[in-house]
Amino acid sequence: MSDLKVSAIICAAGKGERAGFDKNKLLVPLYGAPALWHTLKKFDMPEISEVIVTASAKDFKEISALCKPFSYKVVRGGKTRTESVKNALNEVTGEIVLIHDGARPFLSKELILNAIDGVKKFGSAICAVKLTDTAVCGQLGLVTDRLDRDSTFRVQTPQGFLTEDIRRAYELSGKAEYTDDSAVYGEFIAPPRLIDGEEGNKKLTFAEDFNAEIPPLKCGAGLRAGIGIDVHAFGDGNSVTLGGIKIPCDKGLVAHSDGDVIIHALMDALLSAGGLKDIGHYFPDNDEEFKGANSAELLKRVVNFLKGENLVPCGASITVQAEKPKLSPYIDKMTEVLSGILGIERQAVAISAGTSEKLGFVGEGLGICVYALVTLKEI
Numbered sequence: 001m002s003d004l005k006v007s008a009i010i011c012a013a014g015k016g017e018r019a020g021f022d023k024n025k026l027l028v029p030l031y032g033a034p035a036l037w038h039t040l041k042k043f044d045m046p047e048i049s050e051v052i053v054t055a056s057a058k059d060f061k062e063i064s065a066l067c068k069p070f071s072y073k074v075v076r077g078g079k080t081r082t083e084s085v086k087n088a089l090n091e092v093t094g095e096i097v098l099i100h101d102g103a104r105p106f107l108s109k110e111l112i113l114n115a116i117d118g119v120k121k122f123g124s125a126i127c128a129v130k131l132t133d134t135a136v137c138g139q140l141g142l143v144t145d146r147l148d149r150d151s152t153f154r155v156q157t158p159q160g161f162l163t164e165d166i167r168r169a170y171e172l173s174g175k176a177e178y179t180d181d182s183a184v185y186g187e188f189i190a191p192p193r194l195i196d197g198e199e200g201n202k203k204l205t206f207a208e209d210f211n212a213e214i215p216p217l218k219c220g221a222g223l224r225a226g227i228g229i230d231v232h233a234f235g236d237g238n239s240v241t242l243g244g245i246k247i248p249c250d251k252g253l254v255a256h257s258d259g260d261v262i263i264h265a266l267m268d269a270l271l272s273a274g275g276l277k278d279i280g281h282y283f284p285d286n287d288e289e290f291k292g293a294n295s296a297e298l299l300k301r302v303v304n305f306l307k308g309e310n311l312v313p314c315g316a317s318i319t320v321q322a323e324k325p326k327l328s329p330y331i332d333k334m335t336e337v338l339s340g341i342l343g344i345e346r347q348a349v350a351i352s353a354g355t356s357e358k359l360g361f362v363g364e365g366l367g368i369c370v371y372a373l374v375t376l377k378e379i
């Protein structure tokens, strides 16, 4: 079962009538991008081989544009969700298919992986959460029956199946309408298997679901990012210190310290990610203590400052713009030095270098400019 190809269907062909916008709710912005985009993004993972998205004739162009960067296939939906899923199933080529509502952008990637595992183990996997409220049946304003809360679930998507099973179920269902796929599978194939859904995996149904109270998208809780930029001018000398290494050059860098412009940008990025003040605040350039200072030692101090804030580095991405010296022979050594000081794996530090095509102060050989981006983790 481990090498089965997995496809996903994302249903987006609805009208979103209950939300009451002037267009399909899935095309209304959520955190600055159409709600559907967030759902599409979640399925962009190596474990999923193909994604098929249903779209109405009205939204076809707009949804196709959203799907293009992901190379997802777009098919025409039908009048009802049931019809839309049937159309999409015709296009599926994987042995396993996950069917998901475009209106649920908050699911985690783990939930998608669990659903795939569930199908491999049990033949079907329906994400569902237990009720926390007491549930009753009612008619004409009167309670007519009580449901056992411990065996009553709210069913979500994704719902995963073996493709041949769910295809057969839909074929057998004829013209009947269903609100989800587990109902079709349950009626014609077998009782579907429940797996743990997520409380956060809410469906955008009403306009107020787009308000800020909805749970924020999971984007690596406890992670902080920071950016730092530094520039130093060339001056007299016959070497430069970059990334903690002395490199021969026909010029030096003008600085109060050793002029390690890479480490300075990196320190500023780290301080910024930690919500601290900038490098000039902690190591003023008019302070005798820092005259000719070894920047690598200052970087160690910054890492310690962060520890004091319960923060540790997890990655750094550094871009150097310099017409000279040629840096490629020294990148590995710099990576080793910096990852050692930051206390992270070498692969978590990336240094790239390039020239500025003779343009601007870098291109004219007047100095070096460095951009650094880091992430920190709360401990």
Ligand code: CTP
Pocket (backbone or CB within 6 Å): 010, 011, 012, 013, 014, 015, 016, 017, 018, 019, 026, 054, 077, 078, 079, 080, 081, 082, 084, 085, 101, 102, 103, 104, 203, 204, 205
């Ligand atoms: N859907 C679909 N084809 C349809 C109807 C619905 O692909 N003919 C999709 C919706 O785009 C949505 C999901 O199925 O992502 C779940 O449906 P629902 O939340 O009911 O969305 P809408 O039908 O768009 O909303 P409403 O019922 O309020 O009109």
Ligand code: MG
Pocket (backbone or CB within 6 Å): 014
């Ligand atoms: Mg609907």
